[in-house]
Every structure is written in C-alpha cells, then in structure tokens.
Amino acid sequence: ATPPNWSDGPPPWWPEDEPFPPAWWPESGSFPPKRRGPRGGFLRRVGCFFGAAVGLMILASFLGALFAPGPGRHGPPFGFLGVVILILIVIWAGRALRGTAAPIGDVMEAADRVAGGDYGVRVETRAKGEVGRLVQSFNAMTARLEANELQRRNLLADIAHELRTPLTVVRGTVEGMLDGVYPRDDERLDIVLEETAVMARLLDDLRTLSLADAGALPLHREMTDVVALVDDAVAGHQPRAEAAGVDLRAVTEPTPPADIDPVRIRQVLDNLLANALSHTPRGGSVRVGARPCGDRVVIAVRDTGSGIPPDDLARVFDRFWKAADSGGTGLGLAIARGLVETHGGTIKAESQPGRGTTMTVTLPLRPTRTSLAGTPSSKR
Secondary structure, X not given: OOOOOOOOOXXXXXXXXXXXXXXXXXXXXXXXXXXXXXXXXXXXXXXXXXXXXXHHHHHHHHHHHHHOOEOOEOOOOHHHHHHHHHHHHHHHHHHHHHHHHHHHHHHHHHHHHHHOOOOOOOOOOOOOHHHHHHHHHHHHHHHHHHHHHHHHHHHHHHHHHHHHHHHHHHHHHHHHHHOOOOOOOHHHHHHHHHHHHHHHHHHHHHHHHHHHHOOOOOOOOEEEOHHHHHHHHHHHHHHHHHHHOOEEEEEEOOOOOEEEOHHXXXXXXXXXXXXXXXXXXXXXEEEEEEEEEOOEEEEEEEEOOOOOOHHHHOXXXXXXXXXXXXXXXXXXXXXXXXXXXXXXXXXXXXXXXXXXXXXXEEEEOOOOHHHHHOOOOOOO
C-alpha cells in the first residue's frame, strides 16, 4: 500500500494547528506511526487496576504464610487479614466495573437504536474520565446526525416546493397548446423556455452549494486587484441602480492584491449588490467599500433600505430562506457564504430595521490551509 497523493495540500480533516506535510511522512511512502490517544490511557488504567489487585493478593498471601501461627509461634491472624483484603478488592473491582460497564452498555444499546434510524437517542451518565468522554462524544455524534437528517428532509421538501411552480407552468402551457386552448406560437414557447431556465438555474445553484459544503468546489486562484474587482461589479449594476433611482458608488482604499478566484468573488458581489438594490427605495444609496485589514481584505456592501428584522437576521444565510417580498430561490446568500468560506473567509450581516443592512465579507490575502484543502485546482 502507498500513501495518498497530497501534493495539492492537506485533506479537509487535517488539523489547522499541525504543520503540513508532517515530518514523519517521508517521500519514500512510509506510513505515519500509531498515535496514543484516550484509548491507550483507558487500557493503562485497566491494566494498573488488575495489577494492583493481583499485587495485593500476593502480598496478603505472603504475609499470611510468613506470620501464620505454627508450633511454638503465636502471630496475628494474617490469613484472616488476607481474606478481608481480598473481599475489599472484589468490592472495589465490582464497583469500578459497574461504573464502567453500565455506561458502555448504554452506549451499545443506543448505538443499535441509531443503526435503526433513531437519531434522537441520548445517553445519560455520571461517569468521568474516558468513559464520560465516550458518552459525550456519542451524544454529540447523534445530535449531529439528527441535525443532518432534519436538514436533508427540509432540503428535499424545499427543492420539491421550488420545482413545483415551474413544472406546473410548463405542464399547463404544453397541455393547453396540445388541447388547442393556447395557440402554438413563440409567446407560449418563450414561457416554457423561461420556466425551464428557472429550473436549470436552481439545479446549478444546488450543485454549487453542495460542492461548497463538501469542500470540493474548485477555485481558480490568481492574484487579483480587489479594488478593480469591486469597481467592475459596481459598474455592472449601475444601469439597474439608475433605473431604480438609487445612488450606487464604490468607496475603496488602496488594497494589496489577493490570491482569490475572481469569478467566484464577483459572483458573491453580484448577489450582495442585487439584494441591496432590491431592498433600497428610490432616493436611497448603496455603498461598496474595500479596505485592507492586516493579512486580510474587507469588502462591505451597505444600503439604506428597509433592513432585516432581528428574528430573521440569523437566518439570512440559510438555504431557501427569503423575505416575503423577495424573489429568486433563496439560495443566493447561502451560496455566497459557501464561496467565501471555501476561500477561508467569513461573511456576516448587520442590520437595523428601517436603517439599512451591511454585508461584510472578509477574505485572506493568501490562501489558508482550510481553503487549500478544499480547492485542489488552486494555485500555490
């Protein structure tokens, strides 16, 4: 067997606080040594327990044989003392094994329920040490599985809901043309074509989002002038802003070039600008800023629109979430977050109802280990 080829960077599970490649992974193809973890500590404790028990038994037997009463000798009843020590050892061992075996038995029973599809099971215990950490890890695992299962069901329901409308329109239009209710002209065909484009865009968005969540979205990095990228994005949305009566401007500072995928970051800016213009009334303003901040660059999109209610602010990046007056599929901000996080950056929303919203994107000027792990085609 040979080790995997990690010449493109560390795998997604590699800890950020450990150097890569490791010193023990030579190019000759040898595998890493085994590492001692909590399991080794648990086994050592079990071994020490039984070793102490056997040692006490041997000591009691030796003392009993050495000082046992015999002809002409009247010593203390060390044989009886050995029996007492043995009984105490058995009691101690029973309590220790009970405190260890009971939680492990509960975990095994709960694992069978998880295998049967019951992700809501949890194990309660007062055990400490390795057994306590085992129970805590099991509960964390089941909680994560339950959350993922709920997210999967909600995602399937949302996809079905979003596809139902265009499919209904397409089916109704085609059936109407076949039954002679509608004329078979270009106007009706344009309706069908538009609805199929909606479904295609939804599927493309879902594919991009799934790749970003899995850390498998390819990034084509290059040294990019962030200020020029912001100016281009603002220029692209300027006609729409003028038609809506919104003052759109770029307010930037000199910023070092960033090693990013300009197409993907432009996609993020387009989404943020489209949302800002959609929720800014006539006479309002939208400002797009870019400035350096240490080894990162900060891009902010501020508008003077209606703002986001506090109850909805924490959900703006969720899949298929959208305000009542919003169009689209509700995937734009979720995709934006996935693209930013794939670059190793962060995105956050700040808003006050009636006073506007600020979307802030923070990107590293150089790729981080996390972003490299999910972008095998990135430049080094």
